[in-house]
Amino acid sequence: MDKNTNPFNPGAGVSPPELAGRSEVLETANTALARIKRGKHAKSLMVLGLRGVGKTVLLNQIKDRAVSQGYLAEMQEAHDGAELKQLLIPVLRSRLLFHCLMSS
Ligand SMILES: Nc1ncnc2c1ncn2[C@@H]1O[C@H](COP(=O)(O)OP(=O)(O)OP(=O)(O)O)[C@@H](O)[C@H]1O
Ligand SMILES: [Mg+2]
Structure with missing residues (x-):
């Protein structure tokens, strides 16, 4: 092979x-x-x-x-000991900023 x-x-x-x-x-x-x-x-x-x-x-x-x-x-992997909101906030923030930039 x-x-x-x-x-x-x-x-x-x-x-x-x-x-x-x-x-x-x-x-x-x-x-x-x-x-x-x-x-x-x-x-x-x-x-x-x-x-x-x-x-x-x-x-x-x-x-x-x-x-x-x-x-x-977006893909966000969760893991033991991490709060969901702490995982989601940065992902959602960057997605929102990107969306605002692209539509301005
Ligand atoms: N339907 C499929 N057919 C062939 N190969 C597959 C298929 N699904 C996954 N694989 C292969 O199996 C391996 C493991 O896949 P993956 O990382 O998605 O598993 P996982 O369930 O997310 O594992 P973990 O529980 O460790 O997170 C990878 O090499 C991937 O290419
Ligand atoms: Mg996996």
């Missing part, structure tokens, strides 16, 4: 060459994104699973789809 082209490239949050077995959940996310854009109710989606099953990769994929549909989206 040529090391330069070997598709086996594991790593935390690293997108695989093929996101296997996730079409159903991606479809659910697409439906929610499309419905919310139309001002309709959509079920929230929570991605749960053991370590390394692909939660981060899946959330990144959903985020990319949201951005490509015109949503403002």
Whole structure:
């Protein structure tokens, strides 16, 4: 196997060459994104699973789809001992500032 082209490239949050077995959940996310854009109710989606099953990769994929549909989206990883507001405030602040700058 040529090391330069070997598709086996594991790593935390690293997108695989093929996101296997996730079409159903991606479809659910697409439906929610499309419905919310139309001002309709959509079920929230929570991605749960053991370590390394692909939660981060899946959330990144959903985020990319949201951005490509015109949503403002940010990824923030939570961890033990951190208050949610302390994690969210800097992310929301920078997103708001960026949005204000781009629209001025
Ligand atoms: N659907 C998939 N098909 C093929 N490979 C995948 C898939 N989902 C994830 N992987 C691969 O598995 C590895 C772990 O993925 P990821 O970091 O998203 O897992 P995680 O659930 O977020 O892990 P952790 O619990 O440690 O945060 C990565 O190398 C990723 O490319
Ligand atoms: Mg992860």
